[in-house]
Amino acid sequence: MGETNIEGLFAVFKSWFVQTVAAVGFLYVVLKVCRRVRQKSGRRPPGPPSLPLIGHLHHLVFGFSHTLAKIAEKYGAIICLDLGTVPVVLVSSQDMAREILKIQDHIFASRPKTLLGDLGKGLVFSPLNDHFRLVRKVCTTQLLSQQRIDSLKEMRRESLLKTMWIAFEEGHKIRCINLIDIMREMPMSITTRMVIRKGAGAHNQDCIKIMIEVTSSEVFFLEDFFPWLKLLDLSGHIKRLKMLGEKYSDIMESIIDNRLKEKTNSKSYNEEEFLDVLLTTSDFTRNQVKYLILDIILGGTNTNSDTTVWAITELLRHQSELDDVIGKERLVEEADLQQLEYPQAVVKETLRLHPTVVFGAHCPMEATKVAGYDIPANTRMIVDLYAISRDPKVWENCLEFDPSRFLNSPIDVKGQHYEVLPFSSGRRKCPGMNLGLLSVTYNLAQLVHACSITLPEGLTHLDVDVEEEFGLTLARWNPLNLLITRRPSDVYHKAGLNVIGQ
Ligand code: HEM
Numbered sequence: 001m002g003e004t005n006i007e008g009l010f011a012v013f014k015s016w017f018v019q020t021v022a023a024v025g026f027l028y029v030v031l032k033v034c035r036r037v038r039q040k041s042g043r044r045p046p047g048p049p050s051l052p053l054i055g056h057l058h059h060l061v062f063g064f065s066h067t068l069a070k071i072a073e074k075y076g077a078i079i080c081l082d083l084g085t086v087p088v089v090l091v092s093s094q095d096m097a098r099e100i101l102k103i104q105d106h107i108f109a110s111r112p113k114t115l116l117g118d119l120g121k122g123l124v125f126s127p128l129n130d131h132f133r134l135v136r137k138v139c140t141t142q143l144l145s146q147q148r149i150d151s152l153k154e155m156r157r158e159s160l161l162k163t164m165w166i167a168f169e170e171g172h173k174i175r176c177i178n179l180i181d182i183m184r185e186m187p188m189s190i191t192t193r194m195v196i197r198k199g200a201g202a203h204n205q206d207c208i209k210i211m212i213e214v215t216s217s218e219v220f221f222l223e224d225f226f227p228w229l230k231l232l233d234l235s236g237h238i239k240r241l242k243m244l245g246e247k248y249s250d251i252m253e254s255i256i257d258n259r260l261k262e263k264t265n266s267k268s269y270n271e272e273e274f275l276d277v278l279l280t281t282s283d284f285t286r287n288q289v290k291y292l293i294l295d296i297i298l299g300g301t302n303t304n305s306d307t308t309v310w311a312i313t314e315l316l317r318h319q320s321e322l323d324d325v326i327g328k329e330r331l332v333e334e335a336d337l338q339q340l341e342y343p344q345a346v347v348k349e350t351l352r353l354h355p356t357v358v359f360g361a362h363c364p365m366e367a368t369k370v371a372g373y374d375i376p377a378n379t380r381m382i383v384d385l386y387a388i389s390r391d392p393k394v395w396e397n398c399l400e401f402d403p404s405r406f407l408n409s410p411i412d413v414k415g416q417h418y419e420v421l422p423f424s425s426g427r428r429k430c431p432g433m434n435l436g437l438l439s440v441t442y443n444l445a446q447l448v449h450a451c452s453i454t455l456p457e458g459l460t461h462l463d464v465d466v467e468e469e470f471g472l473t474l475a476r477w478n479p480l481n482l483l484i485t486r487r488p489s490d491v492y493h494k495a496g497l498n499v500i501g502q
Contacts, residue, residue: 042374055082084225092387094418105426122292171485351422
């Protein structure tokens with residue numbers, strides 16, 4: 001009886017095994033044929049030899065930006081990699097970036113379809129169409145206009161000082177604090193308040209929780225490279241993203257309903273809120289409003305905090321000169337920043353060496369050519385912003401943190417100089433660039449100037465590492481534990497603030 005069972009099982013296993021091998025073999029042949037046909041249909045950018053089935057996916061397993069740099073060194077500034085069954089063209093020089101983001105921007109400004117993109121029906125993942133144009137216009141003229149940025153100055157100041165106070169409380173007890181933790185919370189709540197409204201209370205908190213879940217989500221899904229895997233959802237990613245989307249959607253429904261009730265009932269209703277602007281723009285559906293808000297909060301959060309943390313990381317590894325520039329008699333205010341060339345140079349150099357958005361993901365609307373190579377419509381194009389700003393052919397001592405490169409230099413990071421593109425360029429350039437630059441420079445100048453920041457006892461600047469973690473943004477891999485205390489100074493009183501540890 002037992003033997004019969006084992007034989008039965010063995011027979012089942014054998015037939016399953018044979019079927020699987022046959023299916024994999026068949027798939028391999030089909031993919032090879034497809035690839036031949038594709039290659040015959042045009043001149044494809046070069047790339048290293050690929051493996052059966054997975055193509056070049058193995059190159060992305062460990063520290064892939066460095067692997068990509070090595071591939072580009074050998075094959076050139078435009079390469080094609082087969083990630084699973086999906087060909088991806090990667091460009092990594094300033095000339096290629098100019099070609100994609102300026103000369104052919106009208107063709108390349110669309111987005112490829114990805115799993116994460118299914119979450120967003122707002123701006124970030126929108127293809128290049130009339131809806132995209134309208135959303136961009138509303139964002140740049142309403143939400144992220146200079147006037148609105150200025151009007152929220154006090155909120156940014158209040159939030160930063162509150163964050164510093166949390167650090168001072170710990171510092172007063174001689175306890176270190178992980179800078180990443182406190183910096184991440186701040187822009188998340190500022191951007192949420194900026195788009196949804198100060199005082200939406202519990203709903204804001206729920207919204208923030210979802211955002212944290214989304215930002216800590218993976219960005220590389222096997223299903224993006226083997227689209228047929230979507231049918232099976234073996235990893236459970238599709239189900240999880242769907243659930244996250246539904247949770248977020250429910251919270252936003254309540255926020256929008258409350259807002260509309262206020263509109264009919266209350267005198268306190270204020271049309272100035274961004275949510276109101278969107279709700280009164282008849283061209284948007286509720287879903288579009290919800291997902292645009294998601295994009296803005298996601299776009300404005302980790303980019304901001306991670307850049308600030310990288311800047312502090314680099315300053316800890318080098319001598320800070322801020323005191324000489326600002327003086328010690330008062331707190332830094334946003335109005336000072338224009339005159340503070342050194343902090344601005346520190347931020348630019350940080351964005352060059354640690355661009356928090358590593359890749360610009362684009363997609364041509366029609367077939368075209370780049371550097372003589374054929375690029376079929378809908379090809380996934382990646383502009384490697386990280387590699388471009390570390391290009392040794394362009395930047396002397398490219399891996400060295402040296403803010404003086406940007407002192408008295410015409411080179412800026414705002415998308416006009418293709419050798420450093422932390423906000424990208426063209427139609428898909430970051431719409432939050434001005435707010436991002438202002439917030440990071442202000443955070444940095446204030447932290448360095450008003451706080452005494454030291455490493456935990458026993459550590460020196462040589463212990464500060466720059467290990468990176470690639471996720472939605474390029475973050476520090478390790479925590480940055482620091483002892484942050486207030487400076488022995490009366491600047492806090494002068495600024496009208498009560499201070500811990502007096
Ligand atoms: C240091 C801060 C920031 C950096 C380094 C940064 C960088 C970038 C980059 C490189 C892109 C992609 C461009 C491309 O695909 O070619 C982008 C897109 C975007 N960013 Fe930012 N960003 C920052 C801050 C912000 C802020 C503060 C907001 C909003 C409050 C924001 C909202 C967005 C949005 C909505 C997009 C998508 C635009 C589109 O697809 O058309 N970002 N950002």
